[in-house]
Amino acid sequence: MTVKFMPFWFADVVKSEEKLSRLASEGLMLTGFKPYGLFTFEHGEAEQVKYRIVREKKCEGRVPKRLTENGWVKCADSKHYYIIKNADKETDAEPSYKSWVTLYRTLQTVMFFIICFVVGMFIGAGAATLEDIATKKIRWQALIVPFVLSVIFILIWRKLHKSNKKVLEKNPDAVKFAFTIPEENFIYTKEQEKAMLKSKEMIKKSPFFWVAAPDKAEAMVEKMAAEGWKFYRFDKLGQDFYFIKSEPCKLRFVVDFQSEISEEYIALTKENGWKLEFASVTKKDGYCIWSKEYTDDEDIPELYSDNESALNHAKDYLKKMIIPLTVDVILSVLLIIWCFTDDLGMTPFKIVFIIFMAVIALEYGFFAIKSLGYYLRLRKKND
């Protein structure tokens, strides 16, 4: 028996799978696996097999029947993973890479925020050092730690980015994003767009904070389409709406909040004839915006066909969006009160902190109230 420790196996799953195949061709058969990176092998006859590491939440190592029917054999498993091999390299059924795409996107987002934080530290430490230099206490060493951390995290982010690209290549259907908009949505070049804006063939609208009342934005876009202004695209932050002059048409425009935007969700909705306009892929829990044209003879298309599923979805929104916002508001108010009750008196730092907290409380509070209104309207519509 041979044991190999590969703690970073998940950072590039395709490479890890290729490594398992290579080991099998050298006569090392995988027999056991622990998600933290322990792989156990038995010596046996060398074989040419393709390995797949499948990540599926709470699968408890259960392999779909269709895969075993197509020659896949389980080698090892754990709570959220199973590893299977197949001697036939051109099989009809294969496990999906989609959960890996979702995982890498999430990890990249987390790394992005960590990098922001560390770079913030770097700048903070830099400022402190300048102050120290001014007061003759030179401590440039204070910069080393944040600098090294920044470099390490950026390297990890790049690694994840590369792995994500690899699994995306294995997924021809996957959405290629230009930040938050599918690449194919950019029909015109930048110059063409500029010219169209100038000649008023294209117009831009920027409704203030529209995410807090998505149903109103939906209605606005649908009305514009009926008046001969078809929705063209968003800007990358999802704040500006661009419209182009066209024949009046019937368009359904939907903002859909999801606790986890997965490749599976996007694929399924696209299969049903919806066009993806925007996806807030920079956040784990975000929203997707969909549009679909329809004719006079057709019913208005809806993402949620029955009242019950629409209501359940609205409740999810309440739980995952509004409640955390409310908790944030309460926390910041409590922190402000706490600032006033200790006996240390007011310091400049404390005043900045209080203003900062007050801005957060107001912004989140405004957002929570608006969102609650949206939830209540959704509930009324589907009750």
Place this chain on the structure above:
Amino acid sequence: MTDLEKLIKKHLPMTETAFYILLALNEPRHGYGITKFVAELTEDRIKLGSGTVYGTLTKMQKDKLIDVYDDSDKKIIYEITDMGREVLKAEIARIKLVYGNILSQEANLK
């Protein structure tokens, strides 16, 4: 209570949507295949929205009523599990009882 009994208790009675989706997965299908199958079976009475289908599939996947994998075109395929089949059978038995009750009482309805 066994896992199966717990699942049956949790999922029964099913919503019409969930019932038809699980019924459709008696054969492996794409997401859109589910919508098409249900529309054909019910003669367009039920047209499932993709959000509804996705939400239901996610819940069923969590409870291991269905499995997911890719076909040779890398399209996602859903398929009922043995556990899912048992839950579906229990629901069918329940609906049969309801139907029997309807038949015996329908004549009395004024």
